[in-house]
Amino acid sequence: MSAHVVVRQLSKRYGVVDALREVSFEIQQGEIFGLLGPNGAGKTTALECLVGLREPDTGEIVIGETDVRRAPAEARQRIGVALQSTALQDKITPREALALFGSFYREREAPGVLLERFALLDKADAPFDSLSGGQKQRLALALAFVNRPHLVLLDEPTTGLDPHARRELHHEIIRMKQEGYTVLLTTHYLEEAEQLCDRIAILHEGRVIAMGAPRELIAGSSTLQTVTLVASRPIAEERLRGLPGLESLRCDGTTAYFRTGSTSSTLTALLRLLDEQHVEVIDLQVRKATLEDVFLDLTRGTAMEKPAELTR
Amino acid sequence: MALLYGYLFPVIYLGAFWVLYRYEKVPLLHHMGELLTVSVLGGACFGLPTAMVSERERGVWRRYRLAPVGSWAVVLSTIVARYFIVLSAGVLQLAIALAIGMTAPEHPWALALVFSVVSFAFIGLGLVIAMLADSVPAVQALGQCLFLPMLIIGGVAVPLASLPPWAQHVSAFFPGRYAVEALQACVSGRGWGETRFDLVALGLIGAAGCVTGAKLFRWESGQRFRATASKLWLVPTLAVWFVVGWLAESRGRIVIKPAPATTAESPATPLAPNPATSVPVTPPPAAPSATQPAPTVIAGSPAPVPPVVSGPPKQRWELLTEADIASLDYNVPPDSAVVTPIASADDIPDDVTDRLLANLEDALLKWPPGLVEDPVQRVLNLMAVAGVPDLVQNPVERFVPIIVQRHLETLYPKDKLVRILTWIALHPNDGVMIEDVSELGLEGVGSGDLVRERVYYYAIKFVARLTGRKAG
Numbered sequence: 001m002s003a004h005v006v007v008r009q010l011s012k013r014y015g016v017v018d019a020l021r022e023v024s025f026e027i028q029q030g031e032i033f034g035l036l037g038p039n040g041a042g043k044t045t046a047l048e049c050l051v052g053l054r055e056p057d058t059g060e061i062v063i064g065e066t067d068v069r070r071a072p073a074e075a076r077q078r079i080g081v082a083l084q085s086t087a088l089q090d091k092i093t094p095r096e097a098l099a100l101f102g103s104f105y106r107e108r109e110a111p112g113v114l115l116e117r118f119a120l121l122d123k124a125d126a127p128f129d130s131l132s133g134g135q136k137q138r139l140a141l142a143l144a145f146v147n148r149p150h151l152v153l154l155d156e157p158t159t160g161l162d163p164h165a166r167r168e169l170h171h172e173i174i175r176m177k178q179e180g181y182t183v184l185l186t187t188h189y190l191e192e193a194e195q196l197c198d199r200i201a202i203l204h205e206g207r208v209i210a211m212g213a214p215r216e217l218i219a220g221s222s223t224l225q226t227v228t229l230v231a232s233r234p235i236a237e238e239r240l241r242g243l244p245g246l247e248s249l250r251c252d253g254t255t256a257y258f259r260t261g262s263t264s265s266t267l268t269a270l271l272r273l274l275d276e277q278h279v280e281v282i283d284l285q286v287r288k289a290t291l292e293d294v295f296l297d298l299t300r301g302t303a304m305e306k307p308a309e310l311t312r
Numbered sequence: 313m314a315l316l317y318g319y320l321f322p323v324i325y326l327g328a329f330w331v332l333y334r335y336e337k338v339p340l341l342h343h344m345g346e347l348l349t350v351s352v353l354g355g356a357c358f359g360l361p362t363a364m365v366s367e368r369e370r371g372v373w374r375r376y377r378l379a380p381v382g383s384w385a386v387v388l389s390t391i392v393a394r395y396f397i398v399l400s401a402g403v404l405q406l407a408i409a410l411a412i413g414m415t416a417p418e419h420p421w422a423l424a425l426v427f428s429v430v431s432f433a434f435i436g437l438g439l440v441i442a443m444l445a446d447s448v449p450a451v452q453a454l455g456q457c458l459f460l461p462m463l464i465i466g467g468v469a470v471p472l473a474s475l476p477p478w479a480q481h482v483s484a485f486f487p488g489r490y491a492v493e494a495l496q497a498c499v500s501g502r503g504w505g506e507t508r509f510d511l512v513a514l515g516l517i518g519a520a521g522c523v524t525g526a527k528l529f530r531w532e533s534g535q536r537f538r539a540t541a542s543k544l545w546l547v548p549t550l551a552v553w554f555v556v557g558w559l560a561e562s563r564g565r566i567v568i569k570p571a572p573a574t575t576a577e578s579p580a581t582p583l584a585p586n587p588a589t590s591v592p593v594t595p596p597p598a599a600p601s602a603t604q605p606a607p608t609v610i611a612g613s614p615a616p617v618p619p620v621v622s623g624p625p626k627q628r629w630e631l632l633t634e635a636d637i638a639s640l641d642y643n644v645p646p647d648s649a650v651v652t653p654i655a656s657a658d659d660i661p662d663d664v665t666d667r668l669l670a671n672l673e674d675a676l677l678k679w680p681p682g683l684v685e686d687p688v689q690r691v692l693n694l695m696a697v698a699g700v701p702d703l704v705q706n707p708v709e710r711f712v713p714i715i716v717q718r719h720l721e722t723l724y725p726k727d728k729l730v731r732i733l734t735w736i737a738l739h740p741n742d743g744v745m746i747e748d749v750s751e752l753g754l755e756g757v758g759s760g761d762l763v764r765e766r767v768y769y770y771a772i773k774f775v776a777r778l779t780g781r782k783a784g
Contacts, residue, residue, distance in 0.1 A: 051378055053378070077380055079378075081378045083378070086371075086375050087374070088372055104381050105380065
């Protein structure tokens, strides 16, 4: 069964707020797709429309061969969802919860298999309210797999987890990919998206403002690289100003910071200048733009005029 | 929480009722209707919505919503689960009552059926509360708004007969009274055959509640009630309540009817001897048999005659000795108690009561049962005039015994009266008991056995008063 996801021209309005504005994206079978965006960007609304919890005003959602808007219950049969925080009844045990949720679906995985896979065997018969945050999140993931889903939706799965639990979860998501699941995840953590996702879409104010593989987004962005120079003696600021491609220069005694869009030519000129002045270089750092820089630039509104350039 | 409301609460109520009605012969038998109703009410009006709203607040339902289950499945499973909680609480209550001496319910299967219908009605109510309330504190507030009125003026914890007429009319619009009536009929009445109206009323209220609850269903606490488009569904629920109340009113069911059992019993004919009683109250005059020690017959009185059919001869009241009088159990409820109260000298009746009592005093002179020939039956009939209002918690109950005693003292010399009363107290099951004294202006009908019990206490109290003993 294919888990190819097609979302076309999805729009949803709450009163005067446009939660989604003609959002379109596709997720290929076996891909991990990230939906990024600041709070209120429309990530959750998009996810809820995908699961059939919310009815979009216009647009089309097809998962495999199922039109979600026409047959939301059918779509739910094949989608596994883990929410940011999953609450269950206090006294239900992981084993009971997996058996109960399994009974809602036509196809189901045996609780024992899931307990083992998500390292919950020790806590299989412990009441839900006695589980730790990490264990609860693992149970939430296990519940997402209870129906042998074709598509797995993870809504901010690592929010609120300690670094150890987060690392565990990352491994789990990578394993999903290896096993051929199609995964859609939303996250706040750019690093996480960069590390896990094959492709991402950045949502801002209900619109997709950028989409592509993380590395392509960074490479294709106009975001400048940051250079930090520590010299053997103070450098005259006026001299540096003449360097090609230089932006937002700041000098502080022997240290200078600046950004540049053409790293190699700027650095060549800089080193020649320092050599002429007989100034030694103590430390020179060039930091490339991260996904975070791209994201911040885009969502700050400064890049709002450039989405055409980035969106494929 | 569920444990607290589901089990502790009914048990506390049971204890309270046991203490309150400790003088009744069979403990709690005539209060199981009220007790079981309280049990269901607590479980359904508090337990159910509290559990539902707290699950919704914590986001439990949000997870269920992601699975292919409809809201109807959540509602239905909640109803079924709650029914079993409520049922087990009811069984626990019944078990405790049986353990402390209550006799078994007369119609156990009917009781199970009626209990289920009552549960359905209140669970429907609980569902509506759960859907109206946005938070757990709101459940508490809303629940109390239904619970307390139902308890106090809805006929659940306070007998309807002791409430003013307006409150009795209000009670017609609460399901509580129908629940109490129907359950009580199964415990100590004629079973569910006589509760058809109650069952229909409860079924309607329950169905309306369930439909409205399902229509108002909200998966997430973020969806506030105020913003719910379907809140108009409240209208049918309220309409059904209104229709039920109106039907009850139009069928004249709102009259005081404290003991559901009485409606089914054939009204006793006070003047005709009841063949079921063990000793004929007016025995045919006959010569004492030779095998029997000849009693000192007081001149002018009918000769004491043993029952022809059974055992040792019973003594007539004339033969009672001072020892017999002293042998009475004077440990009766105090005059200030709920059972068999007698107003103290400084308790001045208000004008309305005063007029009613004056009328009563006049009416007693002409009341046929107060004129019958047999002195024992005559006194018994007059004692019922005090017993019935006490039983039905008539507001004037504490003044009536004073009028009755005063009237009795005009009929017989003290010595005679004491002996007749002692005879009545020693033979509480003899004679025919009047159940309805409404022709004397005292509303209410009591069941025969219960009136007997009250008459027994009053007889002892009167004897104590007439002989300067201390009672209570």
